[in-house]
Amino acid sequence: MRPEIEAKLSLNPSLVTSVLTGFLRDEVTKVGFQKVVFGLSGGIDSALTAFLATEALGRDRVHAVLMPYRTSSRSSVEDALKVVEALQIPHTVIDITAPVDAYFAQVDRILGYEASALRRGNRMARERMVTLYDLSAAMNALVLGTSNKTELLLGYGTQFGDMASALNPIGDLYKCQVRQLAAHLGVPQSVLEKAPSADLWADQTDEKELGFTYDEADEILYQWVDLRMSPDEIVSRGYPERLVRGIVERVRRNQYKRRMPIIAKLSGRTIGLDFRYLRDWGT
Amino acid sequence: MAWSAFRVAIAQFAPKLGDVSANLTRHLEYVNEAQRANAQVVVFPELALTGYQTQDLTLEVARHVSHPDIRRLIEASRHVDVLFSFVEETDDCRFFVTAAYASGGRLVHRHRKLYLPTYGMFDERRYFAPGDHVRTFFAQGGQAGVLICEDAWHLSSPYLLAVQGASVIYVPASSPWRNTMAASDFGSHAFWRQLLQVYAQLCGCFFVFANRVGYEDGVHFYGGSGVMGPDGEWVAEGPASEDAMVVADLDFRMVRRARYTTPLMRDERVRLVLAEMQEALRRRATDETGD
Numbered sequence: 219m220r221p222e223i224e225a226k227l228s229l230n231p232s233l234v235t236s237v238l239t240g241f242l243r244d245e246v247t248k249v250g251f252q253k254v255v256f257g258l259s260g261g262i263d264s265a266l267t268a269f270l271a272t273e274a275l276g277r278d279r280v281h282a283v284l285m286p287y288r289t290s291s292r293s294s295v296e297d298a299l300k301v302v303e304a305l306q307i308p309h310t311v312i313d314i315t316a317p318v319d320a321y322f323a324q325v326d327r328i329l330g331y332e333a334s335a336l337r338r339g340n341r342m343a344r345e346r347m348v349t350l351y352d353l354s355a356a357m358n359a360l361v362l363g364t365s366n367k368t369e370l371l372l373g374y375g376t377q378f379g380d381m382a383s384a385l386n387p388i389g390d391l392y393k394c395q396v397r398q399l400a401a402h403l404g405v406p407q408s409v410l411e412k413a414p415s416a417d418l419w420a421d422q423t424d425e426k427e428l429g430f431t432y433d434e435a436d437e438i439l440y441q442w443v444d445l446r447m448s449p450d451e452i453v454s455r456g457y458p459e460r461l462v463r464g465i466v467e468r469v470r471r472n473q474y475k476r477r478m479p480i481i482a483k484l485s486g487r488t489i490g491l492d493f494r495y496l497r498d499w500g501t
Numbered sequence: 502m503a504w505s506a507f508r509v510a511i512a513q514f515a516p517k518l519g520d521v522s523a524n525l526t527r528h529l530e531y532v533n534e535a536q537r538a539n540a541q542v543v544v545f546p547e548l549a550l551t552g553y554q555t556q557d558l559t560l561e562v563a564r565h566v567s568h569p570d571i572r573r574l575i576e577a578s579r580h581v582d583v584l585f586s587f588v589e590e591t592d593d594c595r596f597f598v599t600a601a602y603a604s605g606g607r608l609v610h611r612h613r614k615l616y617l618p619t620y621g622m623f624d625e626r627r628y629f630a631p632g633d634h635v636r637t638f639f640a641q642g643g644q645a646g647v648l649i650c651e652d653a654w655h656l657s658s659p660y661l662l663a664v665q666g667a668s669v670i671y672v673p674a675s676s677p678w679r680n681t682m683a684a685s686d687f688g689s690h691a692f693w694r695q696l697l698q699v700y701a702q703l704c705g706c707f708f709v710f711a712n713r714v715g716y717e718d719g720v721h722f723y724g725g726s727g728v729m730g731p732d733g734e735w736v737a738e739g740p741a742s743e744d745a746m747v748v749a750d751l752d753f754r755m756v757r758r759a760r761y762t763t764p765l766m767r768d769e770r771v772r773l774v775l776a777e778m779q780e781a782l783r784r785r786a787t788d789e790t791g792d
Contacts, residue, residue, distance in 0.1 A: 244716040494556040496718045
């Protein structure tokens with residue numbers, strides 16, 4: 219990453235922590251909740267969410283849920299438990315193998331062919347979402363999101379799966395900023411250092427699958443999204459054209475994942491268009 | 502000399518979005534607290550009676566100045582002047598972001614927000630009509646003026662009040678914290694602090710900044726209310742991000758000394774400005790009809 223961009227993306231960690239913990243306290247309690255629940259994968263994003271939530275609400279008001287599948291790497295569960303250990307927070311392990319396998323046993327038979335790795339991965343992400351939302355009702359706790367700005371922009375997540383949540387404290391932080399804040403808050407070293415992975419199949423890593431590094435993505439996204447430079451301008455600054463256009467096209471193609479379903483307009487006041495209220499209406 | 506000194510209390514808190522009755526109660530509590538602190542003026546943030554992003558709630562939270570809720574706040578100014586902000590509805594059903602100054606149980610002055618931002622995250626002009634006047638009025642501290650949030654980001658606004666002789670400029674605000682990620686940059690927070698410091702010194706007057714706190718749909722309002730003196734130093738500074746009542750004494754001798762030491766407003770060439778503005782307007786009018 220170029221030094222001037224790196225400087226711009228370097229956080230004031232205590233300031234950001236105070237805004238994000240304030241966000242969690244305020245947005246959770248003013249809608250009548252006291253607790254939060256979130257998936258803890260062993261990765262850095264959910265670890266950061268766990269640290270922020272614990273600092274914001276205290277360990278009695280957070281609940282971590284580990285949801286391994288039979289192919290999940292052993293180190294994922296171990297790392298998630300290190301986070302639980304470091305924060306001394308309550309947690310539950312819910313293995314999603316049985317419901318996911320039962321689903322594909324039936325659907326593969328009906329369709330007559332085996333599901334792709336992508337479909338299986340999406341199904342796992344959505345199984346975890348279903349589990350978290352059920353526990354949300356069981357525990358009277360709001361579901362926290364763990365998607366960062368880089369993956370939300372790239373659309374590197376499952377719609378209505380890991381992208382679903384009630385509140386997301388880290389969705390405006392690029393991946394490199396997630397790393398900085400996680401280090402500042404004391405996320406365990408093994409979580410900070412390992413290669414990011416959705417862990418949907420063996421040896422999967424995000425960067426291998428995306429075809430570029432998170433640092434490359436952050437650097438280009440920051441200039442395009444935040445500084446509003448055109449893709450041409452970014453290319454003229456010496457970045458590979460294929461990389462720049464590839465990233466920009468990914469963001470455009472995945473816009474649908476970041477929006478609520480669109481509604482065919484008929485009336486004078488259509489939800490999402492001209493029926494405008496904040497979600498914090500009345501709070 | 503118009504005045505010697507008076508005490509201002511700034512009520513920094515998080516209004517409930519769309520709940521006028523709950524917010525009115527908070528206002529009346531702060532009025533009492535300000536009175537107990539022996540303040541002569543209590544100042545509330547922009548739209549503290551309604552919350553900031555009223556959007557389609559505008560129609561139901563809007564109040565005519567004759568509405569009982571507004572009358573109650575005006576009535577509450579019998580012992581301490583009250584500067585409060587709400588969605589004002591006019592007889593002809595226009596909606597303004599208004600700040601009202603009440604004193605002795607009477608409405609003394611109304612300022613309607615001049616500049617309604619629509620860039621970035623803002624969408625104010627969609628719901629509100631812009632005000633057309635920026636005038637001083639006689640109150641505690643002699644000539645005073647009001648600028649609501651974005652008004653103060655336009656160079657001409659404090660200038661127009663200073664030319665009319667304002668020695669105190671009140672700035673009720675709902676300023677969201679943004680562009681605040683970088684270690685080296687405090688974003689809008691830093692911008693406000695620089696702006697108030699420069700304005701106060703250029704105009705030789707006090708600035709009373711009343712910014713709200715709390716969150717609306719993830720947008721954070723950072724507070725940081727306070728009083729900036731004509732020498733460019735903070736007379737009082739409130740905390741960031743939490744409820745507070747910030748109290749400060751405004752001493753006219755500071756204005757007097759500043760205006761003697763650096764007599765920028767005395768030397769201001771208002772007629773030159775007027776003539777050059779007319780010329781600039783004439784030139785602009787050749788390709789657009791700006792106002």
